[in-house]
Amino acid sequence: MKSLRRSWAFAKKDVRIYYLNGPVLIFGILFPVFLFLAFAVGRDVPADSLVPGLIGMALFFTASATTPAILPFETRTRTLERLLAAPVTLPVLVGGDVLAAVLFGLFLSLVPVLIGFLALGAGLAQPLLLALAVLLSAVCFATLGTLFSTPPTDEPSSVMTIANLVRLPLIFISGVFVPISDMPAWGQLLSRVSPLTYTTELVRHATGHAAQIGAGACIAALVGFTLVFWFVSLALHSRNMSRRLT
Secondary structure, three states: OHHHHHHHHHHHHHHHHHHOOHHHHHHHHHHHHHHHHHHHOOOOOOHHHHHHHHHHHHHHHHHOOOHHHHHHHHHHOOHHHHHHHOOOOHHHHHHHHHHHHHHHHHHHOHHHHHHHHHHOOOOOOOHHHHHHHHHHHHHHHHHHHHHHOOOOOOOHHHHHHHHHHHHHHHHHOOOOOOOHHHOOHHHHHHHOOOHHHHHHHHHHHHHOOOOOOOHHHHHHHHHHHHHHHHHHHHHHHHHHHHHHOO
């Protein structure tokens, strides 16, 4: 419980400094929406069938939007040394970054959800499954963001470049714009290595659309990706933290 309270303190610091500003909020909302419109407009596809991709993509970008840059920025401003001098463990410190990213992703995910169900008229067959999909995905993508922040650099732009080089290609192999069943065999195989695939498929189940991957398998995959991202991130942060301070 004490560790959770300390992580919450770090999360509040992150929200106040990094998340509650115009550029982050605008990027988190507008970028997924406009990217969605760029692919949806003019296509002979029912709008509501694209809603799972919109929700998944918005979660993907919002929950992993700022986490990669927090530690590099704090390294540059020399505030990381003060944080590490506090009586906290590395999991508590990184957990605070993850918690802030999860809250940010959950809050901004309301925008695509409202667009999908109110503006586009998407059906909602399983509300609890949708809530579970959003929560698991926010946690998964937030931990992915901490993995991007592991290089021992004080240049946030360098880390964000790496993050975008990974995130942008994943959109196109995750069934966001094209159903997995319509992909070539190699594309269907690649889609299995993307956590965004399982978010999109799980939201498809929740909205009553046909999905290629079972709901149970999607849940297990998101939990598995989260655990892998978390433990690999902690291992790399532990190895590289001393190099940040030199």
